[in-house]
Amino acid sequence: MGQLNGKIALVTGAARGIGQAIAMKLAAEGADIALCDLQADWLAETAGKVQTLGRRAQCYTADVSNGEQVQAVVAAVEKDFGKIDILVNNAGITKDTFLIRMTEADWDAVLNINLKGTFLFSKAVARPMMKQRSGAIVNVASIIGLIGNAGQCNYAASKAGVIALTKSVAKELAGRGIRANAVAPGFIKTKMTEKLPEDIQKKMLEAIPLARFGEPEDVANVVLFLASDAAAYVTGQVVTVCGGMVTA
Numbered sequence: 001m002g003q004l005n006g007k008i009a010l011v012t013g014a015a016r017g018i019g020q021a022i023a024m025k026l027a028a029e030g031a032d033i034a035l036c037d038l039q040a041d042w043l044a045e046t047a048g049k050v051q052t053l054g055r056r057a058q059c060y061t062a063d064v065s066n067g068e069q070v071q072a073v074v075a076a077v078e079k080d081f082g083k084i085d086i087l088v089n090n091a092g093i094t095k096d097t098f099l100i101r102m103t104e105a106d107w108d109a110v111l112n113i114n115l116k117g118t119f120l121f122s123k124a125v126a127r128p129m130m131k132q133r134s135g136a137i138v139n140v141a142s143i144i145g146l147i148g149n150a151g152q153c154n155y156a157a158s159k160a161g162v163i164a165l166t167k168s169v170a171k172e173l174a175g176r177g178i179r180a181n182a183v184a185p186g187f188i189k190t191k192m193t194e195k196l197p198e199d200i201q202k203k204m205l206e207a208i209p210l211a212r213f214g215e216p217e218d219v220a221n222v223v224l225f226l227a228s229d230a231a232a233y234v235t236g237q238v239v240t241v242c243g244g245m246v247t248a
């Protein structure tokens with residue numbers, strides 16, 4: 001029997017990378033999955049993989065930074081699945097450059113998708129979750145939101161914002177039976193990180209006590225725990241998944 005039998009999970013940024021791994025992990029534990037992403041083609045691929053696991057998957061193409069589209073996705077998921085038990089805010093982007101070169105557009109794009117998108121989806125599911133008096137929200141932050149990073153002012157600020165948002169949502173909604181937690185991955189092997197220059201990748205590897213980059217599944221395992229009843233007494237927390245890079 002899966003840990004999430006009978007549960008409905010909505011995962012954003014589910015078309016590839018960490019989001020796809022999360023969708024598959026939750027499905028493998030028995031959840032049916034609503035998949036949201038900008039990229040319809042890749043999303044269909046994730047849906048196929050979830051269905052191979054014997055679970056229901058439905059795709060919703062939307063931009064997480066667009067309030068109307070987010071509302072429409074949540075309404076459609078409620079109609080299609082009847083409820084939402086788990087929300088995973090995973091969609092995110094980087095637009096790395098040094099502060100003096102960073103444009104307003106670089107700042108806005110990253111803050112809008114990473115932080116505002118997480119706010120919009122959390123707000124949209126809050127009402128239905130409050131009505132059912134249960135729910136789990138898991139936000140994908142980053143260790144960069146804890147420690148900062150040269151060349152990532154926008155990304156670091158967005159992920160620090162996600163962490164503060166998570167803690168606030170946790171305090172606000174705990175009385176309604178809703179938990180909110182964040183995972184803060186370190187360096188995980190995905191399309192997002194494969195574009196980093198080799199010398200930077202080498203430097204990062206040297207700073208990882210467990211001496212390997214993370215796999216998307218390493219993050220998905222922790223998301224599963226936080227989304228499941230095994231974490232029933234855990235809310236407002238940030239769990240780092242970084243091979244020991246950040247230990248405080």
Ligand SMILES: NC(=O)c1ccc[n+]([C@@H]2O[C@H](COP(=O)([O-])OP(=O)(O)OC[C@H]3O[C@@H](n4cnc5c(N)ncnc54)[C@H](O)[C@@H]3O)[C@@H](O)[C@H]2O)c1
Pocket residue numbers: 012013014015016017018019036037038039062063064065090091092093113140141142143184185186187188189190191192193
């Ligand atoms: N890869 C890492 O090392 C790492 C480390 C820490 C945190 N993270 C975080 O993990 C999450 C997933 O990252 P990933 O490495 O799998 O990246 P990825 O680029 O492989 O996947 C991100 C997904 O988000 C989707 N997306 C982007 N903008 C969107 C929007 N406006 N609306 C809907 N979907 C959108 C993309 O289409 C893509 O499918 C991100 O929030 C990222 O910041 C990643």
